[in-house]
Amino acid sequence: MNCKEFESYIPAFIDKKLDYKTMEEFREHYASCDVCREELSIQFLVSVGIQHLDNDDDNFDLYSELKKRLVSNEKQIVRHKIYKQSQRYILTLGCILLGLLLIWHLG
Numbered sequence: 001m002n003c004k005e006f007e008s009y010i011p012a013f014i015d016k017k018l019d020y021k022t023m024e025e026f027r028e029h030y031a032s033c034d035v036c037r038e039e040l041s042i043q044f045l046v047s048v049g050i051q052h053l054d055n056d057d058d059n060f061d062l063y064s065e066l067k068k069r070l071v072s073n074e075k076q077i078v079r080h081k082i083y084k085q086s087q088r089y090i091l092t093l094g095c096i097l098l099g100l101l102l103i104w105h106l107g
């Protein structure tokens with residue numbers, strides 16, 4: 001992902017609409033690019049901050065909210081990966097069992 005792409009995904013990130021694959025690339029770029037980190041902070045502050053102004057929430061800490069969101073996304077990605085891997089594992093296991101069953105019946 002380059003800076004231009006990253007910037008175009010910021011609104012989707014704020015709305016929590018990024019898919020897992022994009023989120024992973026998004027986070028990778030976030031970790032490696034100072035300019036985009038700054039850009040994301042600003043856009044996040046502006047859009048989420050305005051939402052919370054309406055709520056009259058004085059204790060709201062935007063930076064920790066941003067961090068929290070990045071971390072929770074990380075957890076989601078890990079969970080998603082484990083889920084995908086176990087799916088593949090079960091599928092493989094099923095195929096092996098089916099193969100054994102066939103061999104057993106034919107033999």
Ligand SMILES: [Zn+2]
Nearest residue numbers: 002003033036
């Ligand atoms: Zn960048």
